[in-house]
Amino acid sequence: MCPGGAGGARPGRLTRVPPRSAPVPVPAMASKLLRAVVLGPPGSGKGTVCERIARRFGLQHLSSGQFLRESLGGGGEAGALAQQYLERGLLVPDHVITRLMMAELEKRREQHWLLDGFPRTLGQAKALDGICQLDLVISLNIPFETLKDRLSARWVHPASGRVYNMDFNPPHTQGVDDLTGEPLVQREDDRPEAVAARLRKYKDAAKPVMELYKSRGILHSFSGTETNKIWPYVYTLLSSRIPPVLPEEEH
Ligand SMILES: Nc1nc2c(ncn2[C@@H]2O[C@H](COP(=O)(O)OP(=O)(O)O)[C@@H](O)[C@H]2O)c(=O)[nH]1
Numbered sequence: 001m002c003p004g005g006a007g008g009a010r011p012g013r014l015t016r017v018p019p020r021s022a023p024v025p026v027p028a029m030a031s032k033l034l035r036a037v038v039l040g041p042p043g044s045g046k047g048t049v050c051e052r053i054a055r056r057f058g059l060q061h062l063s064s065g066q067f068l069r070e071s072l073g074g075g076g077e078a079g080a081l082a083q084q085y086l087e088r089g090l091l092v093p094d095h096v097i098t099r100l101m102m103a104e105l106e107k108r109r110e111q112h113w114l115l116d117g118f119p120r121t122l123g124q125a126k127a128l129d130g131i132c133q134l135d136l137v138i139s140l141n142i143p144f145e146t147l148k149d150r151l152s153a154r155w156v157h158p159a160s161g162r163v164y165n166m167d168f169n170p171p172h173t174q175g176v177d178d179l180t181g182e183p184l185v186q187r188e189d190d191r192p193e194a195v196a197a198r199l200r201k202y203k204d205a206a207k208p209v210m211e212l213y214k215s216r217g218i219l220h221s222f223s224g225t226e227t228n229k230i231w232p233y234v235y236t237l238l239s240s241r242i243p244p245v246l247p248e249e250e251h
């Protein structure tokens with residue numbers, strides 16, 4: 001079973017509204033906790049959609065890529081090894097990311113959560129199965145050309161993981177994070193030469209993961225070129241599983 005998760009009724013009401021700067025997870029109020037995953041290639045909008053879901057529904061948004069990037073700063077051997085994979089746009093070995101994610105999930109046994117970027121391989125999906133029964137898998141299906149354009153225009157605030165795009169959601173002041181005023185950077189792995197490798201690898205690894213979740217009847221796929229058009233459908237799906245804490249329109 002999922003850490004803290006079991007069958008039974010969902011919480012009847014969720015009252016805490018997380019502040020924009022730091023979404024606060026809604027604590028467990030009943031036995032059943034939502035366990036959801038968002039799948040999609042790099043640039044498909046997983047982080048953007050997860051951030052919206054987290055705010056509207058009070059879920060913890062757990063980004064495996066962000067945990068990985070944070071783990072690089074430690075100066076240890078594992079961090080240095082992981083950095084080589086990230087820079088080349090490759091997946092880090094299953095046992096590395098799985099150990100990292102299991103430790104993070106263990107800390108959140110009593111919270112609703114939403115995984116962004118994990119599992120990415122069948123091995124990772126099986127490891128997740130070992131501790132958890134997923135309720136919902138959202139797959140974002142975005143055309144290749146759109147992904148390339150988005151990644152070349154992506155800017156991030158490394159400390160928080162906040163993501164901007166010069167066309168879609170530009171910062172208030174160019175090059176600067178809205179909340180902290182700290183500089184934004186472009187990720188090394190968003191360089192065009194790394195992007196092509198990432199997209200190829202994603203496809204190969206993700207196919208069996210999608211098939212697994214499809215066979216279980218928990219896969220929900222959304223196709224399109226604009227997150228704002230996909231979002232209402234995602235919101236409706238989530239609303240059928242867990243009560244929102246904020247209305248859909250409030251971005
Ligand atoms: N132009 C455009 N950019 C978007 C849209 N949705 C997300 N983005 C941007 O595309 C980039 C990739 O999105 P992100 O959520 O980081 O994708 P992830 O790699 O799947 O987590 C970011 O710079 C987003 O701000 C959209 O509908 N249109």
Ligand SMILES: Nc1ccn([C@@H]2O[C@H](COP(=O)(O)OP(=O)(O)O)[C@@H](O)[C@H]2O)c(=O)n1
Nearest residue numbers: 042043064065066086090091092117118120
């Ligand atoms: N399960 C995972 C998740 C991320 N990663 C690594 O972390 C990088 C960034 O992942 P991410 O989820 O933040 O970003 P996107 O690749 O979705 O844009 C990936 O390109 C991989 O190098 C991984 O190896 N295994």
